[in-house]
Amino acid sequence: MHIVTTIAGSDSGGGAGIQADLKTFQELKVFGTSVITALTAQNTLGVSDVLPIEVSFVEKQLQALIEDFSISAVKTGMLFSSEIIQSIAQILAEINIPLIVDPVMIAKGGESLLQQEAIEALRIYLLPLATIVTPNIPEAETLSGRKINSLADIEEVAKVLLQMGVQCVIIKGGHLEDKCYATDYVFFQDGHSFSMKSTRIATKNTHGTGCTFSAALTAFLGRGLPIEEAIMEAKKFIQLAITHDLSIGNGHGPTNHFAYQNFKDSCEVIIHET
Numbered sequence: 001m002h003i004v005t006t007i008a009g010s011d012s013g014g015g016a017g018i019q020a021d022l023k024t025f026q027e028l029k030v031f032g033t034s035v036i037t038a039l040t041a042q043n044t045l046g047v048s049d050v051l052p053i054e055v056s057f058v059e060k061q062l063q064a065l066i067e068d069f070s071i072s073a074v075k076t077g078m079l080f081s082s083e084i085i086q087s088i089a090q091i092l093a094e095i096n097i098p099l100i101v102d103p104v105m106i107a108k109g110g111e112s113l114l115q116q117e118a119i120e121a122l123r124i125y126l127l128p129l130a131t132i133v134t135p136n137i138p139e140a141e142t143l144s145g146r147k148i149n150s151l152a153d154i155e156e157v158a159k160v161l162l163q164m165g166v167q168c169v170i171i172k173g174g175h176l177e178d179k180c181y182a183t184d185y186v187f188f189q190d191g192h193s194f195s196m197k198s199t200r201i202a203t204k205n206t207h208g209t210g211c212t213f214s215a216a217l218t219a220f221l222g223r224g225l226p227i228e229e230a231i232m233e234a235k236k237f238i239q240l241a242i243t244h245d246l247s248i249g250n251g252h253g254p255t256n257h258f259a260y261q262n263f264k265d266s267c268e269v270i271i272h273e274t
């Protein structure tokens with residue numbers, strides 16, 4: 001049994017954060033463990049409040065897992081403060097486990113999930129430890145300090161992030177203007193890159209897409225899939241979860257974490273080597 005860990009915030013609405021991660025882990029048949037960094041009072045309409053967990057208690061959760069389990073992959077999501085980022089980075093630096101950093105900053109409704117001053121901590125402490133970082137377009141712009149208006153900009157931003165020490169950068173295209181396709185761009189340290197294109201689904205039910213994608217990636221890497229295969233399979237997982245949405249709640253509903261197991265042979269992702 002492969003054991004994986006998510007270090008993230010709780011979404012009471014169940015579509016994003018820790019809840020999305022554990023559901024995804026379960027569907028992909030890995031044993032999910034968790035370190036909770038913050039509680040959010042949240043539903044499909046938005047985040048009404050955030051309660052951060054004391055740094056020392058975040059550390060205790062992570063230490064408890066490391067002491068007892070042989071963990072095969074770790075992901076981070078909502079980390080909230082620079083203090084939490086520094087403390088978990090210090091612990092993760094001492095263990096050699098594939099690390100997927102989803103640099104969560106803002107919820108779909110615009111509420112902040114990361115304090116402004118914590119952005120620098122992400123750059124300095126966490127990105128150098130990351131196997132993969134998975135920013136959406138606004139997160140990639142914030143981390144790199146550059147605007148994205150073209151494919152050339154995406155390539156430039158990826159270079160800046162690779163220079164921070166990350167081994168692989170996936171810039172997710174959910175926020176791009178393209179009405180036909182949702183395209184994600186993948187870049188490696190050795191210069192290899194490719195894009196992954198899938199049909200864009202016309203739906204407002206995209207709450208937790210980023211969390212679910214990075215959780216699937218963590219599960220596949222944790223199961224020992226080669227990195228490129230893990231990335232492509234995670235893209236299939238999120239594509240199916242968005243395609244077969246559940247229509248829960250009155251706002252941006254969650255994705256369908258059950259869909260991959262039921263429909264995994266019916267999903268097309270187009271890969272372009274670049």
Ligand SMILES: Nc1ncnc2c1ncn2[C@@H]1O[C@H](COP(=O)(O)OP(=O)(O)OP(=O)(O)O)[C@@H](O)[C@H]1O
Binds near residue numbers: 173174210213
């Ligand atoms: N409407 C859509 N149809 C198909 N795929 C989509 C759609 N929207 C997003 N995606 C895919 O979902 C994944 C997550 O991308 P996105 O850019 O939405 O992340 P995010 O903004 O971090 O998500 P969130 O903050 O809601 O968790 C990517 O693989 C992206 O291509």
Ligand SMILES: Cc1ncc(CO)c(N)n1
Binds near residue numbers: 008210
């Ligand atoms: C707890 C949490 N993490 C991440 C996101 C981003 O989707 C969210 N809305 N809530």
